[in-house]
Amino acid sequence: MRVERASRDAATPLYGGLEAGGTKLVCAVSSNPARGALAQVRFSTGDDPSALLAQVCEWFTEQERAWAPLAALGVASFGPLDLDPRSPTYGFITTTPKRGWAQCDLLGPLRRAFPRRPIGFDTDVNGAALGEGRFGAARGLEDFLYITVGTGIGGGGLARGALLHGLVHPEMGHIAMPRLDGDTFEGACPFHGRCWEGLCSGPAIARRVGASAETLAADHPEWERVTRYMGVALGTLTCVVSPRRIVLGGSVRRAGQLGEAEFFRRTRAALAGALGGYIDSPALRERGLDGFLVPPELGDDAGVFGALALAQDALAEAARSR
Ligand code: ZN
Secondary structure, eight states, X not given: OOBOOSOXXXXXXXXXXXXXXXXXXXXXXXXXXXXXXXXXXXXXXXXXXXXXXXXXXXXXXXXXXXXXXXXXXXXXXXXXXXXXXXXXXXXXXXXXXXXXXXXXXXXXXXXXXXXXXXXXXXXXXXXXXXXXXXXXXXXXXXXXXXXXXXXXXXXXXXETTEEOOSSSOOOGGGOBOOOXXXXXXXXXXXXXXXXXXXXXXXXXXXXXXXXXXXXXXXTXXXXXXHHHHHHHHHHHHHHHHOOSOEEEESSGGGOTTTOHHHHHHHHHHHHHHHHTTOOOOHHHHHHGGGTTEEOOSSGGGHHHHHHHHHHHHHHHXXXXXX
């Protein structure tokens, strides 16, 4: 956890951030997210959202007693989500296969517990992108992607400084993938089989080799396959979105006994192969792919600090529209 050490200045607003992930929920409060959090807590996601959200509201209420009233909240959640403020189900998690969470009203309990407070809301990966952009590995950039490869694969990012939204939100983990020679795996995605997530998420790797990625030996052929698929997918995204940098987070990048550094080295090599020398830019010429494909600086805190950044933006937006 990044800790905000300086004593809180009473004049600065207090922000609350909630990162809702498939396995854990992380909450934090901060008056200066660039420095860290005043307090942070984790809950297991489980399959009873209403009980869990009651605990979350209680924790934030305790923080208000300890510090000050919350000025704004930010929520960065796994999806799919309804992000359309005009929709009657705005703030809901929609069609997730996760037990108990489909059509769950995520924002409702927070709005009722903290009325009149602006609440920023976006995907976990857009949140993490915002966090890395404001406080981490993509500081100073207006065009970049954040990709997580873990329980699932998701991507978010900014284009000209604005978070990527549209029809719904990007679903980069579900792009179609070519088949590598000799690969007969049918894939693990319930919707598409062998999309990127169906080939390279933690559960996909576990299903293919019958063991979790963390336990695989460094010389296991699965690493070669996974990093080649990663390079292909990242090459596709680079061609489509033209990010100035890609921050790659999630648990799979730690790559067990292979190690994070080697995982990045191989994935960058595969990405270079996928790009075929076609994409040229001064930044790439100067720093190569080492400066283009990077691990998150905030590590596992990217999501919750992204949620705090969403709270900052929600408060700024509310002030503008007043
Ligand atoms: Zn899929």
